[in-house]
Amino acid sequence: QVQLVESGGGLVQAGGSLRLSCVASGRTFRGYAMAWFRQAPGKEREFVSGISWGGGTTLHSNSAKGRFTISRDNVKNIMYLQMNSLKLEDTAIYYCVARAIDLRTAASDYSYWGQGTQVTVSS
Numbered sequence: 367q368v369q370l371v372e373s374g375g376g377l378v379q380a381g382g383s384l385r386l387s388c389v390a391s392g393r394t395f396r397g398y399a400m401a402w403f404r405q406a407p408g409k410e411r412e413f414v415s416g417i418s419w420g421g422g423t424t425l426h427s428n429s430a431k432g433r434f435t436i437s438r439d440n441v442k443n444i445m446y447l448q449m450n451s452l453k454l455e456d457t458a459i460y461y462c463v464a465r466a467i468d469l470r471t472a473a474s475d476y477s478y479w480g481q482g483t484q485v486t487v488s489s
Contacts, residue, residue, distance in 0.1 A: 368392040368478050370462045375483030378452055382487075386447040388462030388480060399469035400438060400445045401425075401476065404458035404485075413471040414460070415447060423469055429455070452487045459484050 374386040386402065401416030415436040416425045424436050435448040445462060460483050463476035470476075 368464075370464060370478055370480035372460065372462045372480045372483040375460060375485045377486045377488060380452060380454055380487055380489055382452050383448070383450045384452065384485060386449065386460055386462075386483060386485075388445040388447075390443040390445070390462075390464060395419075395440075395443060395464060398464045398466055400462065400464045401469065401471075402436065402445075402447050403461045403463055403473055403476075404456075405461070405482075406455075406458040409458075411461070411473045413473070416469045416471065417445065418469045425469060425471060427471075449485075452485075454487050454489060457485060457487045 369391045371389045378384050397419050399418050402414040403411045404414050405411040415430050415434050417436045417438055433451045438445040462480040464478040465476045
């Protein structure tokens, strides 16, 4: 059984930082790309950041560029999202996702999803 479990969400003031973690278990994720999506109330899920299996390729949405850093530790099967300079509009549920082989930005391309972790940015 595949499991992706997110942690690290919480309440933070605008301008602050959070680091999200995603632990993968249940199977080998060798060769799998992983990413973070988010969904704000009343909005569709959107791609935030993604990383290839080897970490050599990373993608960020325009809103994440320059503020968020994605990384992974394939020995521990953990992916991270370091979020700095948080803004009110970053408030959302953040989901960890995984798919075989290549990195993509469409939610429909991802087979495995975590339950999500809430990030709330206050003024």
